[in-house]
Amino acid sequence: MMGRKGSDQGQFFYSFNLDDHVPQDHLLRGIDRFLDLSDLHEHLAPYYSHTGRPSIDPELMIRMLIVGYCFGIRSERRLCEEVALNLAYRWFCRLSIEDTVPDHSTFSKNRHGRFRDAEAFRFVFEQVLQRCIAEGLVGGEGFATDASVVKADASRQRHHEGDDDDDWGGGSRAIDEYLSALDRSVPPGGQPAKKISQTDPASRWASAPGGPAFYAYSTNYLIDTDAGIIMDVEATPANRTYEVASTQTMIERVEERFAMKPQTLIGDTAYGTAQMLGWLVEKKEITPHVPLFDKSEGKAGLFGRSDFIWEADVDRYVCPGGKSLRRNRRKYKKKRADITKANVIIYRAGQTDCAHCPMKAQCCPTQPARKIQRSIHEDARDLVRGLTKTQAYAQSRKDRKKVEMLFAHMKRILNVDRLRLRGITGARDEFLLTAIAQNLRRMAQWLGTGPPVALAEAVP
Numbered sequence: 191m192m193g194r195k196g197s198d199q200g201q202f203f204y205s206f207n208l209d210d211h212v213p214q215d216h217l218l219r220g221i222d223r224f225l226d227l228s229d230l231h232e233h234l235a236p237y238y239s240h241t242g243r244p245s246i247d248p249e250l251m252i253r254m255l256i257v258g259y260c261f262g263i264r265s266e267r268r269l270c271e272e273v274a275l276n277l278a279y280r281w282f283c284r285l286s287i288e289d290t291v292p293d294h295s296t297f298s299k300n301r302h303g304r305f306r307d308a309e310a311f312r313f314v315f316e317q318v319l320q321r322c323i324a325e326g327l328v329g330g331e332g333f334a335t336d337a338s339v340v341k342a343d344a345s346r347q348r349h350h351e352g353d354d355d356d357d358w359g360g361g362s363r364a365i366d367e368y369l370s371a372l373d374r375s376v377p378p379g380g381q382p383a384k385k386i387s388q389t390d391p392a393s394r395w396a397s398a399p400g401g402p403a404f405y406a407y408s409t410n411y412l413i414d415t416d417a418g419i420i421m422d423v424e425a426t427p428a429n430r431t432y433e434v435a436s437t438q439t440m441i442e443r444v445e446e447r448f449a450m451k452p453q454t455l456i457g458d459t460a461y462g463t464a465q466m467l468g469w470l471v472e473k474k475e476i477t478p479h480v481p482l483f484d485k486s487e488g489k490a491g492l493f494g495r496s497d498f499i500w501e502a503d504v505d506r507y508v509c510p511g512g513k514s515l516r517r518n519r520r521k522y523k524k525k526r527a528d529i530t531k532a533n534v535i536i537y538r539a540g541q542t543d544c545a546h547c548p549m550k551a552q553c554c555p556t557q558p559a560r561k562i563q564r565s566i567h568e569d570a571r572d573l574v575r576g577l578t579k580t581q582a583y584a585q586s587r588k589d590r591k592k593v594e595m596l597f598a599h600m601k602r603i604l605n606v607d608r609l610r611l612r613g614i615t616g617a618r619d620e621f622l623l624t625a626i627a628q629n630l631r632r633m634a635q636w637l638g639t640g641p642p643v644a645l646a647e648a649v650p
């Protein structure tokens with residue numbers, strides 16, 4: 191017999207418990223178990239007035255943003271609608287069934303104002319990371335680093351013409367922010383941008399394989415390779431020089447805030463510059479598991495660097511013909527610095543030795559004498575050369591994929607493939623929120639759901 195639903199929706203009184211309507215295995219229950227924002231009010235207190243109308247609770251806004259970034263809801267307007275309708279989202283945000291959801295314009299005011307001034311997102315990121323460490327998800331021995339390009343919210347057609355700072359038209363927050371930071375925007379070794387966006391000038395014109403170029407920022411991750419927990423995140427313009435510099439910033443910040451320094455750092459060829467390897471080995475005592483950026487082997491059929499023997503105690507190379515290659519072979523009246531601007535020292539063979547050598551055709555067929563460039567960080571490069579055939583290095587190549595998987599997850603599941611906020615601070619906010627969401631999801635998925643556990647209870 192066909193049934194018909196009997197009662198209407200006009201009932202006056204309901205017995206309703208929100209908690210009963212959130213499934214026990216819901217992802218948000220797992221996240222809620224590990225998210226402790228009890229110190230947030232104290233952190234933000236100096237940025238709120240003591241008088242006037244009470245603001246929207248900042249914890250509510252942070253919880254709503256976490257819902258948005260965990261479930262790929264990028265639009266703040268849509269996020270407010272979803273929180274109003276979805277019982278699990280309401281439960282996570284500590285809203286009752288009758289509570290009003292804040293208006294979407296509230297997010298914009300707070301993001302660009304006191305949240306940014308107070309570095310609220312970095313505070314939450316570090317609170318979450320602290321919890322990951324306390325739960326034993328961070329080994330602290332091996333870190334991996336990489337960068338991923340994310341499109342900026344900038345039109346490809348609108349470029350800035352000329353170098354005149356007054357010629358911008360002005361008015362936008364992203365432009366004001368860029369102009370105020372203009373003098374310090376290029377790191378050592380970097381190049382000023384050739385093409386500058388009129389809508390988001392701090393972004394960089396980036397080419398993508400198989401597609402048209404676009405304006406973009408890079409998100410830089412430093413992860414622990416045990417469970418793939420993000421140890422730090424940094425937003426930079428999409429440019430290799432900035433990306434490599436940001437890894438140094440992140441390693442130093444993790445050391446300063448959490449007293450953690452890895453024994454090994456895994457990265458791709460971009461991080462294999464002599465300067466970066468020298469910094470890792472000589473200054474930080476970190477072993478780089480990074481492919482060398484190396485052009486020293488030269489053309490096929492000719493002697494490469496590895497055919498020459500380095501004798502450190504007498505500061506020379508010995509060639510396959512048994513002759514010495516020395517620095518400062520040429521005598522100048524006025525003494526010259528023998529380290530070039532690129533931080534290399536040139537070792538030269540004697541012209542007489544090479545002119546009579548039977549191996550000249552294999553060694554320096556077009557030059558009067560052979561020369562070899564040696565970086566001032568060559569010892570660090572030699573260390574890396576020695577590592578490349580080890581089992582640990584082979585394992586590191588596999589571990590490096592953990593960063594790439596996080597970037598794929600960020601773009602495909604969390605929908606962070608194009609930024610919504612402009613300026614480097616907008617990119618920083620979005621990347622921090624993404625990293626918070628990824629660390630919380632990882633904790634919830636690895637450690638399971640259950641009742642909320644205070645940190646003091648979880649860690650004896």
Ligand code: SF4
Nearest residue numbers: 509511544547553560
């Ligand atoms: S050409 Fe010069 S550097 Fe090369 S093997 Fe002969 S002597 Fe040595």
